[in-house]
Amino acid sequence: MREFANKYLPDRDSVRKRLPDWASDLFPLSPKEKAADDSRIREENKVEEAWYQDKKMYETGPEIKKAVAEGKLAEIPRRNYYYQEESGKIKSAESAAQCPPERYCGAFVISKNVKGDYPPALSVEAAILLEALTLEFGRRLKNAGLIFTPEQGNLQINSLTRSAERQQELLEREGRPAAEAEASTHTKGGAFDIAYSTFGRPPEGKIKKLSAI
Amino acid sequence: MTGNEYVMKSSRILEEILSELQERGGFHFMKEKSQRVFHVAVRPDLTPDQVRENFALLVEHSLDKKG
Numbered sequence: 001m002r003e004f005a006n007k008y009l010p011d012r013d014s015v016r017k018r019l020p021d022w023a024s025d026l027f028p029l030s031p032k033e034k035a036a037d038d039s040r041i042r043e044e045n046k047v048e049e050a051w052y053q054d055k056k057m058y059e060t061g062p063e064i065k066k067a068v069a070e071g072k073l074a075e076i077p078r079r080n081y082y083y084q085e086e087s088g089k090i091k092s093a094e095s096a097a098q099c100p101p102e103r104y105c106g107a108f109v110i111s112k113n114v115k116g117d118y119p120p121a122l123s124v125e126a127a128i129l130l131e132a133l134t135l136e137f138g139r140r141l142k143n144a145g146l147i148f149t150p151e152q153g154n155l156q157i158n159s160l161t162r163s164a165e166r167q168q169e170l171l172e173r174e175g176r177p178a179a180e181a182e183a184s185t186h187t188k189g190g191a192f193d194i195a196y197s198t199f200g201r202p203p204e205g206k207i208k209k210l211s212a213i
Numbered sequence: 214m215t216g217n218e219y220v221m222k223s224s225r226i227l228e229e230i231l232s233e234l235q236e237r238g239g240f241h242f243m244k245e246k247s248q249r250v251f252h253v254a255v256r257p258d259l260t261p262d263q264v265r266e267n268f269a270l271l272v273e274h275s276l277d278k279k280g
Contacts, residue, residue, distance in 0.1 A: 029246055029247050034247045037245070037246045037247050038247070041243055041245055041252075044243045045243065047241050048254045051241075051254075051256050051257055051258075052257055088269070123255070124261050125255045125260070125264050126253075126254070126255045128261050128264045128265060128268075129240065129253070129255050129264050132264070132265065132268040133230065133231075133234075133253070133268075136230055136268070136271070136272055136275075137226065137227055140226045140229075140275075141223065141226060144222065144226060146219065146222055146223060146226075153223065155227070158248070158250050159250070176248060185254040188257075190254050190255055191252060191253060191254035191255075192252075192253055193248065193250035193252050193253070194251045194253065195249060196220075196224040196227060196228070196244070196249055196250060197220060197224070197249040198220065199219070199220060199224075
C-alpha cells in the first residue's frame with residue numbers, strides 16, 4: 001500500500017503548494033515544519049519572557065485555585081456572551097437572543113479539552129482583554145456581513161492559565177507547547193490561546209459573570 | 214458561503230484585530246500553527262483601565278477608518 005502511495009500519489013509538499021493560503025494554514029505540519037514553527041515561536045516568545053521575567057509561575061493547581069479565591073486571578077466562565085451598552089459599558093448576557101438586536105454581540109467558549117484540578121482563570125488584565133476582544137470580533141463579523149448567530153462567530157479558547165506541572169506534563173506527553181514552563185506566559189496568568197480553525201457553537205451550560213472584573 | 218470560507222474570513226478578521234492591538238503596544242500575539250491557535254498575551258504592567266483604554270482607542274480608530 002505504501003509503495004503504491006509513494007509511486008502514484010503526489011507528495012505532501014506538492015499538494016500543499018497548490019492549496020490556497022487558508023487551507024495551507026489548516027494542513028497538519030510535518031515533524032520538520034513543527035520543529036521550525038516551535039523554533040520561531042520560542043524566538044517570538046522572547047518579548048513575553050522579558051515582560052514577565054520578574055513574575056512568579058503558578059507551580060500547581062492548588063496555587064491557581066488560591067489565586068482565584070484571593071482575586072489575583074479572575075475565574076473565566078466556560079461560555080459567555082457580551083454586548084455593549086450605549087454608555088460604552090460591556091455587559092454579559094446569558095444567550096445571543098438576550099443581546100439587544102441593535103447592539104453588537106460577541107461570544108466565547110472554552111474548549112472542553114480545558115480541564116484539570118483548577119478553574120479556567122486569567123490575570124484580571126488578560127480577562128478584560130478577552131472580553132473586549134470577543135465583543136470587537138462580534139462587531140467586525142457583523143460589519144463584514146458574517147452575521148453573528150448562536151451557531152457561528154464564537155471564539156474558542158483552547159488554553160488559559162496553566163500550572164507549571166501541567167506545562168511540563170504536556171511537554172513530556174505531547175511535545176507541546178513550544179516554551180518551557182518558566183518561559184511561558186500561560187504559567188503566569190497573562191496569556192490565552194484562541195483557535196483559528198473553528199468558530200462554532202458553544203455547548204449549553206450555566207452562565208457565570210466575570211465577577212472579578 | 215462554505216464552512217471553510219466562513220472559517221477563513223473569521224480567522225482573518227481575528228488576526229487583523231490582534232495585529233492592530235499589537236501595533237498599539239502592550240499586547241503580543243503569535244500564530245502557533247501546530248496548535249492552530251493565536252496565542253495572546255498582555256503586558257503585566259498594564260492596569261485594567263489601560264487595557265480598556267487601549268482597546269477603546271482601537272475600536273474608535275477602526276470606526277474612523279470605516280467612516
